[in-house]
Amino acid sequence: MKPGGAAGSTSSGGEHYRFDRIEVDVPAHTLSRDGQAQALEPKAFAVLIALLRHPGELLGRDELLDEVWGHRHVTPGVLTRAIAQLRSVLEDDVQQPRYIQTQHALGYRFIGELEPEGPAIVKASIEATDDGGPMPPAIAVPADARSAIAQATAPATVAPLGEHDHAVADQELHRAHEHVHRWWVPAAVLVLVIAVVSLWDGRSSRSNPRADASIAVMPFENLGGNRDDDYFAEGLALEMHDALAGVQGLTVAAEMSPAVAATRETDVKALGERLGVATVLDASVRREGTKLRINARLSDTTTGYTLWSKTYDHEISGVFATQTEIADEVVRSLLGAIPGRKEALAKRLAPTRNVAAFDAYLMGLQQLRLSAVDGDFEHAIGLFKQALAADSGFALAQAGICRSELFRFESLRDANAYQRARDACLRAVKMDPGLGEVDLALGELQQARGKFDQALGYYAKAEADPALKPSAYLGMAKAYAGKGQQDNARKYFELAREFRPDDASVLSAIGYWQYSNNHLPEAIESYRKAVDLRPGDAELWSSLGGLYVNAGNNPEATKAFEHSIGIRPTDAVLSNYGALKYQEGDYAAAATLFRRALEIDAGDFQIWGYLAEALLADPADAGRSREPFLRAASMAEQYLKIKPDDARALAALGWYRVNLGDAGKARELVARSEALGTERGEVGWYNAQTMTLIGSKEDVMKREAWAREGGISESMIRTNPFLKRFHARTGEKSVR
Known part of the structure; x- marks a missing residue:
């Protein structure tokens, strides 16, 4: 750094600066305005001190990067973000600056008027977060969401579900969850600027502008001899993605499934151009018995060069430490050393210390994703229970049970599944009431009952976790659709798709929303895009066939149903195909298909109703329709209570x-x-x-x-x- 004295105090009491209403105490690492502590990241604070030590002098960008970050593979974007945070805390206008002047393409200078040396400044106290850093400020939210978020932040506003038979358990859930202290949203949340284009414009294929401190986490490759271990490599990649997404100042591209990754460019430069990222992290995983080897590599997408690579050989019990080391190296390379960050990453990447529980949890996550394809929610629930058997306090596994049961309830309209989901959510809240995944599950629980305002409050809490934003936005979209606020629903569907442009689940949710709002051609197009992304999903093909039936396009419906049955004859596709046979007047064939569907799962009242209709429509079988009508009515009444x-x-x-x-x-x-x-x-x-x-x-x-x-x-x-x-x-x- 350049030599030279500062106008601030450097007496034996320590280095202090004062200008206008701002006081900076360097030894205490605090900045206050009018005696009130202001939150500021360590790197931004270091940049400010460098500028204050040389008031009026131009400090070059490289000079500041060397001084503060040591220029360890960092990009100029980290300095830009630090300056932006300083401007926010100092209330300094970039167009008419009072304190920090930008010399474009060169650097920055401090132009404020420092007060002369005076009495020692009283140290300001900063309320700390759990990892020792300053409390991040709250973020502004859209006006249409403020009332829902207010419900989430005010202890008395999340009301019990209301019906007498649910009140006691739901009050207990409410009390357990409200035991948590007041929540906040991290400062890393950015305002998303969405182009004025239709939601259905195919934005997933457009080229994205590159962000400086940015990364894409590719699916990890399983190099072991057992292909059944694919879930382990895929799960580690998803955990790494979510952990890095929670790092303030780091932009992480949307998570990518192995199927989508297989269709993408393998050239690092091309990937960077397509995904708009500066770096790519890829890894291979080999698990043999109790041994684990992970080869990780971080590549620069501008040059194609490897920034670093390392091989980790450990016992399987070292998986948590290995994941933390990889994540910490990524953060150091892109943002520099951040005090307390490794500890925070370790906490995120080790939700349990029991390897057997973690392994079962990763299998459960994979099966939960596959449940959208094969409808086997019971398998996912069994794996999450296996994780809990190994670690009874594993809150993520408990939240997984809650979400699995809710998906079953929504898919099959099974009232008993809702009761089980509520019980599982209650247990998850007691285990870890501050966990974002628990808030997400609680939002889905409230939405399933049509309690949309309460659901929005929980989704707003889950949104505070960057890794959960896409799921939270999708939940908000469905909640607003349920409230009849279709413009807001569209907005949050757009946000969800912006985060996950290649996610078939998002597209199918959009397609169902379009269908529900009488936009059948658009719904068909959304489902066609979804099956292109996930061609092996029997449920998606079944839903597409059902839309073709509604559109009167029976030939295409037949093709879709037969394609679905060829993948896996689920209860959904068999009932949909039965509906087509019913429409064609073949009531006997329809009844046979409905019975086959009920043999797979007898929990959906609609299929019992379809069977009753097929029997009633056939004069030879009309007398046999009463029993299935009774079953359908009884089950529908239980569902409607919820x-x-x-x-x-x-x-x-x-x-x-x-x-x-x-x-x-x-x-x-x-x-x-x-x-x-x-x-x-x-x-x-x-x-x-x-x-x-x-x-x-x-x-x-x-x-x-x-x-x-x-x-x-x-x-x-x-x-x-x-x-x-x-x-x-x-x-x-x-x-x-």
């Missing part, structure tokens, strides 16, 4: 009840389903059928019109056996 705002389920229950001879209850359910104003097509479809037994011609035809307006195809309406019989009986045609 999710009373499901308009489609209410309308379906009305249809079941009218066929069981309860006309009064059926009328009530028709009114309730229509009052919600959602899922107009499906509600109109069911209620038109119900009105054939208890309504007038006008009642039936009005609801047929609603079904058309809601996206139900003309062929589905025209071929419906109950509507056909009604119009034949009344002498009226179903008119458009």
Whole structure:
């Protein structure tokens, strides 16, 4: 550094500076305004001291990088971010600076007026975070989310679920979770500027601008002889991605599945251009017995050169330390040494110290992802329970059980799965109430019941963890859609896709939202993109086939269903294929397919309803329809106790009840389903059928019109056996 004295005090009491209302105490490493401590990262503080020691002098960028970071493979972006944080804390306008002047392409100088030496400055106290650093400031949130976030931060606002049979357990969950102190959002959260383009513009293929301190974590390669160990390598890569995503000042590209990575460029420079990152981390993993070898490499995407590489040979019990060493080396290379960072990374990368529990947890995560393909939620739950058997306090595994049960509830409308999910969430809260994954699970739990404001509060908490942002945004999108705020839903779907452009789950969620809002062509396109990304997903092909049925494109629907069954004959695709056979008038074949679906999983009331309809439509089997109608009605009523705002389920229950001879209850359910104003097509479809037994011609035809307006195809309406019989009986045609 340049020699020269500063105008601040360097007496025996230590080095101090004062300007305007700002006081800087170098030995205490504090900065205060009007006596109030201000949060400032160590590197930003060091940059400020360097500038204060040479007021009025231009300090070059390289000079500052050498002084503060030692220029260890760091990029100029780290200095830019430090200056930006200083401006924020000092309330210094970059356009009209009072303290820090930028000399473009050269460096920075301090231009404030330092006060002469005076009495020693009283040290300001800084409230510390758990890892010893300063408390990060809160972040501004969109106005439409403030009320929900206020609910999350105010102890008395997360209300119990309300129904008498749930109140005691939910109050216990609330009390356990509210035991945590007030939460905050890390300063690393950035405002995302989204181009004014349609959500469906294919943004995943566009070239991204490169960020200086940025990295893409590639899926780790399993070099062991057992391909069943792929889950272990993939799990380590995901854990590394999430840990690095939580480092302030580091930009981490969206996580990438092995299937997507296999289609991407292998050239480091091309990867950097496509993903907009300065570096790429890749690794290979070999596990043989109790031995573990990891070869890790960090590459510069501008030059293609390797910045560092290292081989780690340990017992399998050393996996946590190895992961921490790799993550710490990445952070040092891109941001320099940060006090307390290695300890924070170690905490993030070692959610348990039990290797057997961690191994079972990674298998559970993989199976949970696969459950979207094969519907085998029980396998995922079993693996998470195995992890808990090895470590009874493993909160992430408990949260995994909660989420698995919730996915089962949403997929199969199984009321018992919701009860199990709630119990698992309660246990996870007691284990670690401050864990972001627990907040995410709690958000999904509240959303499943239609408690959208409470769900938004929990999602806002989960969003504070950068690794959970995409999932939190997806949850927010669904919650806003549930509230009927479709513009907000679109905004958060956009954010989720911005973070995960190649995630088929995000695309399928968007597709379902489009379908629910009567945008059938757009929904089909979203699902087509999803199956392109995940062609081996039987559920996605089944859903795409169902959309084709609604669109009246039976040939394409048949292809999609047969493709799905060829992958794996799930209950979903068998029931969807049965619906197509039903529409074609082959009621016996439809009933057979529905029975096969129920043999796989008998927990979905809709499939029982479909079976009852197929039997009722066939005069030879009509007398056998009562039992499945009873099963469907009983299960639907249990489901609606948990999710009373499901308009489609209410309308379906009305249809079941009218066929069981309860006309009064059926009328009530028709009114309730229509009052919600959602899922107009499906509600109109069911209620038109119900009105054939208890309504007038006008009642039936009005609801047929609603079904058309809601996206139900003309062929589905025209071929419906109950509507056909009604119009034949009344002498009226179903008119458009």
